[in-house]
Amino acid sequence: MTKPRASFCLTLAAILCSSISGCAGSGTQSPKPLPLRGNNTTQSGSLSARPALLIENSALSLAALWPVLAEIAGTEAIREAVLDHAVSAELQRAGLAITETDVDAERQRLSDRLMPGSSKEEAAELVRRVLEGRGLGPVRLGALLRRNAGMRKLIADEAVPSIELIELAHTIRFGKQLHTRMITTATPHAAQQALQDIRSRAPERGLMISFMEVASERSTDQSASLGGDLGPISPDDPGLPVVIRSTLAELEPMTISTILALDTGYAILLVEKTTPATSTTLDEVYESLEQEVRDRQERLLMDRLAQNLLREYSPSVLDASLRWSWER
Numbered sequence: 259m260t261k262p263r264a265s266f267c268l269t270l271a272a273i274l275c276s277s278i279s280g281c282a283g284s285g286t287q288s289p290k291p292l293p294l295r296g297n298n299t300t301q302s303g304s305l306s307a308r309p310a311l312l313i314e315n316s317a318l319s320l321a322a323l324w325p326v327l328a329e330i331a332g333t334e335a336i337r338e339a340v341l342d343h344a345v346s347a348e349l350q351r352a353g354l355a356i357t358e359t360d361v362d363a364e365r366q367r368l369s370d371r372l373m374p375g376s377s378k379e380e381a382a383e384l385v386r387r388v389l390e391g392r393g394l395g396p397v398r399l400g401a402l403l404r405r406n407a408g409m410r411k412l413i414a415d416e417a418v419p420s421i422e423l424i425e426l427a428h429t430i431r432f433g434k435q436l437h438t439r440m441i442t443t444a445t446p447h448a449a450q451q452a453l454q455d456i457r458s459r460a461p462e463r464g465l466m467i468s469f470m471e472v473a474s475e476r477s478t479d480q481s482a483s484l485g486g487d488l489g490p491i492s493p494d495d496p497g498l499p500v501v502i503r504s505t506l507a508e509l510e511p512m513t514i515s516t517i518l519a520l521d522t523g524y525a526i527l528l529v530e531k532t533t534p535a536t537s538t539t540l541d542e543v544y545e546s547l548e549q550e551v552r553d554r555q556e557r558l559l560m561d562r563l564a565q566n567l568l569r570e571y572s573p574s575v576l577d578a579s580l581r582w583s584w585e586r
Contacts, residue, residue: 307319307321308320310322310323311323324579325578325579326579328577328579328580328582328583329579329582329583330583331393331583332579332580332582332583332584333583333584335580336573336575336580336583336584337568338398338401338405339573340567340568340571340572340573341405341564341567341568342401342404342405343571344567344568344570344571345404345405345408345409345412345567346408347571348408348412348567349408349411349412352411352412354408354411354412356404356407356408356411360407360410360411361400361403361404361407363407364403364404364406364407364410365403367553368385368403369382369385406560409560409563409564410556410560412563413556413559413560413563414556416555416559417552417555417556417559418552418555419548419551419552419555423551423555424540424544424547424548424551425540426494426496427547427550427551428538428540428543428547429492429494430492430494430495431492431543431547432535432536432538432543433492433494433535434492434493434532434533434534434535435490435491435492435532435533436490436491436492436493436506436529436531436532436533437489437490437529437530437531437532437533438488438489438490438491438506438527438528438529438530439469439470439473439481439485439486439487439488439527439528439530440473440477440479440481440486440488440525440526440527440528441469441472441473441476441477441479441482441486441525441526442477442478442479442520442523442524442525443476443477443478443523443524443525444478444523444524445523445524446517446519446524448476448524449517449524449525449526450517451476452472452476452477452526453514453517453526455468455472455476456468456469456472456514456526457514459471459472465512465514465528466512466528466530469485469486469514469528470485470486470487471485473485473486474486478523486528490533491506493506493507499520499521501518501519501520502518502520502525502527505518505527506527506529509527509529510529511529511530511531511532512528512529512530512531513528513529514526514527514528515527515528
C-alpha cells in the first residue's frame, strides 16, 4: 500500500496522471502524433547506424543496444506510445486540439501539487528531482504534459463537483485529524514479527520510537523512510480502506492497532495524537474546495480514460525484444 501525505488515494502516480500512450487504430487516416517538446526527429536508418556509446576504442550503435533497452523499459515505452496515439486520435474525433497554453497549465499543475506556495526556484528544483527519479527527461516530460492536457480536454465535461462532494472535502480538510503512523507488510507472518518487535522494544525505547524504528526497518510502505509517518489524515476520507477508517475511528492516541488485512498486504497503525476540527466554515473556503474536488475528479477520470484507451488501442508488438517485455 502506498502512502500519500494526506490520504492514500492520491499518489505521485496520480499527481503525474497515468502517463502512457500509442499505435494505429482502425480508420481511413492515421492521426498525426502529438509533437513532443525537445524531440529531435532523425531518420531511423541513420539513427541505428550512428554510434551511441564509446568504450575505449570500441563503438556501439543504437541497434546493438536496442534489445537490452527494449527488455528493460519496453512495456512502459509501448504504453506511452499507445496513449500518445490514442489521445491524438480521440482529440481529432472530438474536434479538439491542444495548445501550448494547455501544456504550460499542466506544467504549472505539476509544480503546484508537488510544492504548493513555494517559489519558482524551489518548485523547479523539487520537480527536477522527482522527474529524474521517475526517469522523465525532456522528451518523456513533454509527451506526458501533452497527454495530460489532451485527456483533460476529453473528460472536461464529466468533472462536475456536487455539493455533497464539496461538503465531504470540507470535512476531510477541516474536520478532526489523526496524526498517524503505519507499517505495511506483504505477509501476516511479517506483520506479526513487526508487532512483536515493537512490543519487545517499547519498555526500553518507548512506543513511538519503537514503532518508528520497526517501520524504517520492515515496512513496505513508502512512508518507511519517515518512520511510517502518514501525517494528519481524516477518518472520514473515503480514499482510505474501510478497515483503516473503522480502526482509526476507535483507536486511542498512543495505542497500537491489531494486524489489519488489506487488499495488498497487512498493516499496523499507531495514532500519535488527535487534532480537533477547526472553525473554518464551508462558505469561507467553498471556491477553493470546489476546485480541489474538480481536480481530483479530473485525475480519476483521466486514469480511467487512460486504461480504456490502452484496451481499445491494444497494439501488435512485432519486435522480439519489445514483445518479451510487453508479454512477460
